[in-house]
Amino acid sequence: MLSVQQAEQIIANSIEPLNPERDIEIVDLLGASGRILAQEITSQLDFPHWDNSAMDGYAVRHADVAQCNAENPAILEIIEEIPAGKTPQKSILPGQAARIFTGAMMPAGADTVVMQEVTQREGNSVKILSESAPQAFVRKKGAFSQAGTPLLSPGISIGATEIAVLASAQCTQIPVYRRPVVAILSTGDELVTPDQPLKPGQLVDSNQYALATLVTQTGAIPQMLGIIPDDPEQLKNAIFQALESADILISSGGVSVGDYDFVDQILSSLGGEIQIRAIAVKPGKPLTFATFNSGNERAPILYFGLPGNPVSSLVTFWRFVQPAIKKMSGISDFWQPTFVQAKTQHNLKSDGKKESYFWGKLRLVNGEYEFTLAGGSQSSGNLINLAQTNGLAVLPVGKTLVNVGDLVQVLQVS
Numbered sequence: 001m002l003s004v005q006q007a008e009q010i011i012a013n014s015i016e017p018l019n020p021e022r023d024i025e026i027v028d029l030l031g032a033s034g035r036i037l038a039q040e041i042t043s044q045l046d047f048p049h050w051d052n053s054a055m056d057g058y059a060v061r062h063a064d065v066a067q068c069n070a071e072n073p074a075i076l077e078i079i080e081e082i083p084a085g086k087t088p089q090k091s092i093l094p095g096q097a098a099r100i101f102t103g104a105m106m107p108a109g110a111d112t113v114v115m116q117e118v119t120q121r122e123g124n125s126v127k128i129l130s131e132s133a134p135q136a137f138v139r140k141k142g143a144f145s146q147a148g149t150p151l152l153s154p155g156i157s158i159g160a161t162e163i164a165v166l167a168s169a170q171c172t173q174i175p176v177y178r179r180p181v182v183a184i185l186s187t188g189d190e191l192v193t194p195d196q197p198l199k200p201g202q203l204v205d206s207n208q209y210a211l212a213t214l215v216t217q218t219g220a221i222p223q224m225l226g227i228i229p230d231d232p233e234q235l236k237n238a239i240f241q242a243l244e245s246a247d248i249l250i251s252s253g254g255v256s257v258g259d260y261d262f263v264d265q266i267l268s269s270l271g272g273e274i275q276i277r278a279i280a281v282k283p284g285k286p287l288t289f290a291t292f293n294s295g296n297e298r299a300p301i302l303y304f305g306l307p308g309n310p311v312s313s314l315v316t317f318w319r320f321v322q323p324a325i326k327k328m329s330g331i332s333d334f335w336q337p338t339f340v341q342a343k344t345q346h347n348l349k350s351d352g353k354k355e356s357y358f359w360g361k362l363r364l365v366n367g368e369y370e371f372t373l374a375g376g377s378q379s380s381g382n383l384i385n386l387a388q389t390n391g392l393a394v395l396p397v398g399k400t401l402v403n404v405g406d407l408v409q410v411l412q413v414s
């Protein structure tokens with residue numbers, strides 16, 4: 001059986017990231033939130049666009065105020081008032097000043113701003129009560145960034161700060177990577193949708209909804225294909241059709257050794273190359289990973305046959321599918337799952353044969369993480385106590401016990 005790390009490598013090596021030419025779409029400014037930038041952004045503007053004042057006060061010539069103090073104030077004639085957004089009309093000559101406000105353009109001749117608090121206004125003139133450094137409180141044109149300098153690099157995730165930069169650069173049509181399309185289907189004769197009455201032996205298909213939510217949260221588009229009965233023909237047709245439009249297919253159920261577990265044989269019959277059949281991980285051991293080479297211009301399509309047990313399907317999504325979607329998405333920084341060290345509040349026990357994941361809550365207490373195991377059964381069939389999980393404590397192969405108060409690696413999930 002493959003180790004988690006071997007499986008991780010096989011999956012990573014199979015992914016072709018979206019193409020910066022072929023896989024681009026243009027979105028508007030607010031539509032760019034949460035998307036991955038596909039091209040470099042430059043601007044023909046300097047930032048600041050012109051010399052401007054950082055304070056409410058007076059624009060002066062430094063030479064006029066270099067020596068002054070409260071006993072020996074400089075007295076300057078005010079020749080103009082310059083609010084933000086107005087172009088100065090006059091040049092400042094020796095002995096003169098302009099009343100100026102934060103963000104307003106500096107007038108010609110002035111090179112320094114004196115803040116209002118160290119001045120005294122007297123009609124049409126102002127007393128400067130304190131000396132200033134040359135260039136004080138002047139934000140120089142181009143000091144933050146000069147025209148033509150790249151502002152944002154391709155492959156970054158766009159959030160509020162990047163949107164502020166794009167808006168300032170007057171870039172309102174943003175080239176972003178398209179979102180990967182992830183088809184999701186559930187297999188099982190026993191499954192019904194949440195709105196159907198349950199007959200004996202039946203179970204609600206919860207995996208499809210949970211997986212669709214995670215796919216959306218990961219930045220991809222879920223395509224929900226519904227419940228496919230344990231019938232090889234119907235399953236084959238559904239997978240065949242999904243291969244037409246999806247970048248990634250996820251199924252849950254039907255990957256173990258039972259007589260109604262058909263996924264592997266169907267993948268092979270459709271030309272899929274099965275690369276993983278099982279991983280030494282608990283929960284989630286019977287996981288199938290296959291690739292389909294579509295031949296033409298398209299990148300290989302990835303197939304994740306997740307195990308049907310609800311916890312198994314979510315844990316394997318977090319551990320294996322989420323990194324794959326991220327890698328495909330065009331993000332340039334290598335994205336990896338986040339593990340933190342936390343002090344466990346409960347004993348964690350494993351048989352040591354598989355990498356074992358325990359679900360619960362991760363909390364920061366006085367600057368240190370604590371992990372609290374979810375109460376109730378840690379059976380992979382129990383999804384009820386999975387609610388509010390934000391961490392999965394991990395015991396590596398060979399580790400059979402982590403005692404209360406000891407440190408354990410915890411995978412952050414949401």
Ligand SMILES: Nc1nc2c(c(=O)[nH]1)N[C@H]1C(S)=C(S)[C@@H](COP(=O)(O)OP(=O)(O)OC[C@H]3O[C@@H](n4cnc5c(N)ncnc54)[C@H](O)[C@@H]3O)O[C@H]1N2
Pocket residue numbers: 186187188190191203204205206207208252253254255256257258261283284285286306307308309310312380381
């Ligand atoms: N003889 C063996 N039996 C099993 C093994 C094994 O190694 N040898 N592994 C067990 C483990 S571990 C898991 S996990 C499951 C995986 O089973 P499948 O992927 O084949 O899934 P199913 O058999 O179809 O279903 C398992 C379980 O999950 C429920 N389920 C399925 N789909 C959904 C859904 N969409 N929403 C909610 N619940 C779902 C299903 O009703 C079953 O109870 O195999 C073990 N068996």
Ligand code: MOO
Pocket residue numbers: 281282283284285286307309312380381
């Ligand atoms: O590993 Mo299965 O995935 O425990 O229930």
Ligand SMILES: [Mg+2]
Pocket residue numbers: 253254255256257258260261
């Ligand atoms: Mg089964």
